[in-house]
Amino acid sequence: MDRLHLMSVFVAVAEAESFAGGARKLAMSPPAVTRAIAALEERLGVKLLTRTTRYVRVTEAGQRYLDDARRVIAAADEADEAAVGINAEPRGHLTITAPVLFGRMYVMPGITDYLQRYPETTVSAMFLDRVVNMLEEGIDVGIRIGELADSSYKALRVGHVRRVICASPAYLAQHGIPQQPEDLAQHPIIVASSLSPTVEWKFMREGSPIAVRIKPRLTVTSNDAAIEAALRGTGITRLISYQIAPQLAAGELKVVLSEYEPARMPIHVLHREGRNASAKIRSFVDLIAERLRRDPSLN
Secondary structure (H helix, E strand, O other): OOHHHHHHHHHHHHHHOOHHHHHHHHOOOHHHHHHHHHHHHHHHOOOOEEEOOOOEEEOHHHHHHHHHHHHHHHHHHHHHHHHHOOOOOOOEEEEEEEOHHHHHHHHHHHHHHHHHHOOOEEEEEEEOOOOOOOOOOOOOEEEEEOOOOOOOOEEEEEEEEOEEEEEOHHHHHHHOOOOOHHHHHHOOEEEEOOOOOOOEEEEEEOOEEEEEEOOOOEEEOOHHHHHHHHHOOOOEEEEEHHHHHHHHHOOOOEEEOHHHOOOOEEEEEEEOOOOOOOHHHHHHHHHHHHHHHOOHHHO
């Protein structure tokens, strides 16, 4: 069998953690996928996948081969596109990641626009509230909030957001508006554990950082739940400005202690950039960057 084809089958199975899932992704029959993996392991003389009745996992050798196979496939795709020319119509599969709420609110509209513009493309969207290793997980484009660690990926800055303290106008009318961070001790606090794993909130006072220990009255596991609790007047919470942009615009929530906010957090679009940037990646990056830059809640 063709070596590049075998690599593609292995990558699909490893990413799906399933022979059946890999077969569906490649529009192949499961027996054909099984034969391809067996042929690849025989060719290499190593076991690439561990199979049980419940899952498929890559071995240590398989993980090394997976990283190399992804690079080889990406390079082959770039070579094909370079031969066709820079103005080639975007085609092929694109994998995108972003934080959950940001992905739903800001990235998904861009994805649907992209799919409508370019009918020869398909997209997998991974919306996760964790830092994804883009190379290991085969991600083409990632949207990150916050300062970036050193990376081999190209980063395009498209906006910024803030950490804000907020509550409903009805709650503030009944309980009063905190005037300084220490006043939060007198209020019931809602904490989204995914955003605030510690119970210490950081602020800036006259250019110097300060930290305030928080004793939550309500701890929830999602930002959506924290927003709902704040809307119902349960107390004061801390979120990222984009997460409550619709509620702020509608007057349903109000920001307090804005003069003590820490530094703004940048938003970046990260993507692979080989010798010849992929048309599918280049087109999506251009589209999503334009959308994010013109959104007033992000700039």
